[in-house]
Every structure is written in structure tokens, then in C-alpha cells.
Amino acid sequence: MEPGVEELMPRLLPVDDCDLTEDFDPTVPPRTPQEYLKRVQIEAARCPDVVVAQIDPKKLRKKQTVNISISGCQPAPEGYSPTLKWQQQQVANFSAVRQSLNKHRNHWRSQHLDSNVTMPKSEDEEGWKKFCLGERVHSEIDALSDNENLGIDYIKVGFPPLLSIVSRMNQGRWLYALLACLEKPLLPEAHSLIRQLARRCSEVRVLEENKNEEQISALNLIICLVSRYFDQRDLADEPS
Numbered sequence: 001m002e003p004g005v006e007e008l009m010p011r012l013l014p015v016d017d018c019d020l021t022e023d024f025d026p027t028v029p030p031r032t033p034q035e036y037l038k039r040v041q042i043e044a045a046r047c048p049d050v051v052v053a054q055i056d057p058k059k060l061r062k063k064q065t066v067n068i069s070i071s072g073c074q075p076a077p078e079g080y081s082p083t084l085k086w087q088q089q090q091v092a093n094f095s096a097v098r099q100s101l102n103k104h105r106n107h108w109r110s111q112h113l114d115s116n117v118t119m120p121k122s123e124d125e126e127g128w129k130k131f132c133l134g135e136r137v138h139s140e141i142d143a144l145s146d147n148e149n150l151g152i153d154y155i156k157v158g159f160p161p162l163l164s165i166v167s168r169m170n171q172g173r174w175l176y177a178l179l180a181c182l183e184k185p186l187l188p189e190a191h192s193l194i195r196q197l198a199r200r201c202s203e204v205r206v207l208e209e210n211k212n213e214e215q216i217s218a219l220n221l222i223i224c225l226v227s228r229y230f231d232q233r234d235l236a237d238e239p240s
Contacts, residue, residue, distance in 0.1 A: 024038075026038070026039050026042050072199075072234050072235050073198055073199055073201075073202035073223055073227075073235045073236075073237070074199075074202040074203060074205070074206050075202075075237070075238070076202075076205060076216070076220065076237055077205065077206060077208070077211060077216070080205075080211070080213075080216050080220070081237055081238065081239070082220045082224060082237055082239070083239055084239035086220075086224075087224045087228055087236075087237070087239070088228075090221055090224050090225065091224065091225065091228050091229050094179075094180065094225055094229055095229070097180050098180050101163065101180055101181065104163065105163075105181075108163040108164045109164075111164045113164060113165070116154065116155065117154075117159065117165065119131070119165065130158075131158065131159060132158050132159065132174050133158045134154070134155065134156050134157040134158030134159075135155060135156050136156040136157060160173065161173050161174045161176075161177035161178070166178060166180075166181050172218070175197070175222055176221070176222075176225075179194070179222075179225055179226075179230075182194070182230075184230070186230065194226045194230060194232070195226065195232055195235065197222065197226060198222065198223045198226040198227060198232065198235045199235070201219040201222045201223050202219070202223060202235075204219060205219040205220070205223075220237065223235065223236070223237060224236070224237065
């Protein structure tokens with residue numbers, strides 16, 4: 001190490017000249033403290049002052065830009081903003097559902113699923129769409145003819161959010177059920193996802209052309225639970 005650099009970076013363990021045996025070999029394990037410190041000195045002196053990493057740009061992911069939105073939810077269309085009393089009632093109902101679910105969570109988690117229930121892997125997005133919505137909706141297939149209507153085929157119409165299913169998950173009807181299973185305090189990933197969910201609901205609510213009251217009410221409900229039950233108050237609808 002050059003003297004100038006050594007003045008800027010003083011050695012924490014300075015080693016004075018010491019009498020080492022003539023057969024001292026820095027490549028073998030040290031036998032004494034003096035040999036160990038001398039070996040450290042030699043290795044440090046061999047390190048280059050500047051190291052440049054060799055990066056293969058072909059191995060970098062093409063999409064590395066992450067857009068993070070910190071804005072709140074878009075306000076409800078005029079005349080459709082939920083009242084504070086309505087929001088408080090939904091939070092109370094939701095809290096009661098969660099308490100009931102927690103009482104029975106272990107029971108339903110231990111139950112065997114029916115043979116036709118095969119849960120997709122967590123990263124299988126298309127599989128989950130078919131599982132929740134059914135192959136018929138997901139593939140936009142026409143309704144079955146009357147002679148094929150031999151009972152409910154959940155593979156085609158989608159599985160309901162049964163407790164025996166959602167209780168097995170780490171964290172529409174499906175969204176409400178999954179929020180009911182979401183444990184507090186929230187993990188960072190869950191925290192981010194439910195905020196994205198609330199924002200997306202507010203965007204869909206604004207774009208609702210027919211102003212379907214039932215659908216807007218469902219969107220209001222998800223935004224209400226995310227903001228007021230899970231303490232994301234900056235996303236809450238201002239009471240009308």
C-alpha cells in the first residue's frame with residue numbers, strides 16, 4: 001500500500017517488524033499471531049486499489065424500471081361516494097367475519113379437499129384465473145346446453161371461496177374472502193398489494209360507464225376495507 005494511501009487509511013492492527021523464521025511460508029496456515037498478522041499484511045498489499053466488476057449486459061433483465069405510485073385513490077363518481085356511517089358498518093361486519101373465521105381456521109385447514117379441487121401454484125396466474133372464474137368465463141365459452149346441465153361443474157364455473165380453500169393460503173367474493181384471511185400486521189408485500197388493489201378499484205369505479213350501483217358498491221367496499229380496516233387512511237373515501 002502506498003504511503004499516501006496508508007495515511008488516509010491507517011492500519012487498525014499495525015504490525016512492527018518481527019523476527020520470523022527463515023522458513024516462513026505465507027501460503028500455509030499461520031502458526032503464531034505474528035505470522036497471522038504478517039500474512040494479512042501481505043494479502044492486503046496484493047489487493048488492487050480499484051476493482052471493476054465484469055457485467056454481462058445480456059444477463060440483465062430487460063424490464064428493470066419500477067414505477068411506484070404514492071397517490072391516493074380516485075374519488076368516487078358524483079353521487080356514489082359512500083357515507084361514513086356505511087363505511088363504519090362495513091368495517092364492523094368485516095371484523096365480525098374475521099373473528100368467526102379465526103375460530104374455525106384450524107378446523108377447515110385440516111379438512112381434505114374434494115378430489116376435483118387442485119389448487120394452482122402461487123405463481124400460476126392463468127391457473128388462478130381459471131380456478132376462480134372457471135374455464136367457461138375465462139375462455140369466454142358459451143353456456144352449456146340444457147342436456148349437459150347435470151349439476152354444478154366447478155371446473156367450468158369456478159370454485160367459490162370456500163374456507164377449506166382460502167384457509168390454506170398464506171394470505172369479488174374471492175377478494176373479500178382473501179382479505180378476511182389476511183393476517184395483521186401486514187407483511188410488506190401484502191401491504192403493497194392491497195394498496196394497489198384499492199387504487200385499481202377506484203380506477204374501475206371511475207370508468208364504470210353504466211354506473212351499476214351494485215358494482216360500484218362492491219368497489220366501494222374493497223376500498224373501504226383496505227383503507228379503514230387495514231389502516232391505509234390516505235386511500236379512504238371522504239364521507240359524502
